[in-house]
Amino acid sequence: MHETSASHAAHQHTAPTSFIRKHVFSLDHKVIGKQYYDLALVAVFIGMGLSWLMRLHLGWPAWPIPLLDKLSAVGAPAGVMTPEYYLSLMTMHGTIMVFFVLTNAPFSAFGNYFLPIQIGAEDMAFPRFNMMSFWTIFVAFIVMMAAFFVTDGPPIAGWTSYAPLSAVGGDAGPGMKVGQTLWAVSIAIFCISSLLGALNFIATTLDLRTKGMSLARMPLSTWAWFVTAVIALLAFAALLPATILLILDRVAGTSFFIPAGLVLSDKLQPHSGGSPLLWQHLFWFFGHPEVYIAILPSIGIVSHIIPVFARKPLLGPRAAIGCIMATGFLSYMVWGHHMFVSGMSPFSANLFSVPTLFITIPMTILTLLLIGSVYGAKMRFTAASLFCLGFISVFISGGISGFFLAQPSIDIYLHATYFVVAHFHFVMAVASIFGVFAGTYFWFPKMFGRMMNEGLGKLHFWLTFIGVYCIFMPMHYLGMAGNVRRYSAFTDDYLIPLIPVHRFITIAALLTGAAQFIFLFNLIWSRFKGPIASENPWEATSLEWSTTSPPPFDNFGGKHMVVYNGPDEYGVQSSDGKDYIMQTSPDKAPAH
């Protein structure tokens, strides 16, 4: 395929000159990648701010939070949040983080910027789709943010928006009028954006690889973005119709998710024939693959970066690719493990449990390959490599708790407790974000032509690494004690003794959150004041390091790159006396 792809890659377009075309409605995948990154950056600080408010409330429910009444006089009179406002913030935190951060940053942002460059293409296959994809997600974000400002307040049904709570409208409680509709509309728009993006990633990977860039020579990061795009194409294709049906239930009087005979706010609801479990099936058919949409790109990024700093090849790259694909495949057979206590047939629990447990095999192999890649290395400790090593650690921690939740008999006890909160935060949130941090410290010089401050980067790593363990490890203990999640206060007799643990977590969350401002400062300061970066500051091999920092509009300055080697030629002798061979170098790599 690669012989023909070289001619495809020759579609030329000239660099735009107007400000709008260059920076706003740009067709350049690099600009679009940075736009995704900046959107994710705004979203993650909003999401983190919401978690601060939630944690403060959980630790000290009666304390007034300064200025919170300015954000919502109804939701937080005199700064003390109401139970429904807590649920609103929780819903918005989950939604913003899962959709606008964890899907955006590792996949859309870095994928957009680096997938075309890593395969030697000049742009994405469909640059206009690409631009549309970003601006559609931007609209989705604005619609979601609008929910903060509607009179009834943001929705309170959680990021999973279970029906019929999410479907019956204002009778279900505050936030369930316009706020919940905005949520559903925003997610529908988000799905359209993701589908456009996924198509683009797939077409680009298959069709635009430069001469010599066989599938086997693609860096693991590109492999992960490619597989993730395939997962996203199928997952968002399930969520889009589901949210449209939800919108219809809310505004058009249909009853897809609402059965007969429900009484809310003392009113018999005018619906019949729908099934709340249908929403759960459709949502989790998207929702579980979404976990892999969040984590696989970070696995790819980390697998790409570790060899650079270990100065040795990744152990078993083909096994790693196989595991990434196996995980993607299995991710569609396990959605029911979110529904063990939902009332679906108890026989199906075993059917969903077995593939869920089997996913731990490719995931364990991937983890062992990463650990094995560190073995015998001459590790260069930078902010990027530290976050990669941190990634391995938090990924183990998050993955291990999956053993418990995959088993229906244990899930009966742990379901909907803080054990689950600990599990998914470690495995898909913290791990994924560590991949994004690693990617940022690693690729920033390429994206902006300047180096980030290493000292601040390392400080950021240490505070974050220890911080996330202080936040999320105790949540396992809370879960073991049966502490239910999604409670705005702990009034049950058996939960009151656990409040000191919550206070500890709150303090850890505030400090760890504060450490993220070091990152933000580093990011902004280095963009303008960082030392000028060379073309290949990390002595890496892949194609993004064979062009200027930042790359020109067409990525390689009119050159058609020819690839001779795989991406992992480290710890070897090149003809110019270096310990690595670029993918574009005609040096013959030794057999491993």
Place this chain on the structure above:
Amino acid sequence: MGKLFAVAVTVITLVSVAFFVMHTWWMPVDISTTGPAIDHQLEETMTGAGLLFLGGQLLLGLFVWQSSDKNPARKIKIFPGGANPLVAAAIILVGIEILTLTFVGSKAWAAVNLAPAAADSLHIDVQAEQFAFYFRYAGPDGQFGGLHPDKIDDGSGNYFGLDPANDVAARDDVVVGSLVIPVNRPILLSLHSKDVGHSFYVPELRIQQDFVPGIEIPVHFTATQTGKWEIVCTQLCGLGHYNMKAYLQVMSEADYEQWLKGQEGQ
């Protein structure tokens, strides 16, 4: 820096494991006949998963420690045998672990969810609503009255939508706000919801089951200890979710009969 990382990972790992081993925060007492199998399954998983956790983190720490050795004469080493032994180890170790857990665990699951309720179970009807649980006993006739959602009226205490004027079976139904049961007698609950999704969770019974609007879901268990415990809602149901609870009171058979008589007399 690498040595610091190795130490940090080791300390984090050991401290994390210590709290699990010491059971500093742990499951409450088990008061059900099906609970021991679940607890056993959880302990087994804790041991297996705990060893994998310890092994993975400590190995990571060790390799990072070694990789930070700055001796310029040191050569880069590939993992002995390459990727294959690791792949094989993962498949065999994790494979055995998950097959064992599945076979043993499916029994615990089956005892709770697949085995039918005993024929002599005490049948109690449970209705969940924003933000309370209500429990209905059939009364002396042993028959539950029919449910009519249009007749639900919380103001007059008709939480279930009974129609005693036209339905004889409904007239003696006992509706209360606590779940009162006799010890050591099989209990069958029928869960249904008035409005949105809720969940029935009693940590001490090791039972959690959602209420799903539109369907009736059976749950059965046998309590083995007398006492009073909390029933809490674990499915997000709206603003009062955090405060949605009721009490489970397990009594001796004699106390239970006396309590029931008192309720029926009202």
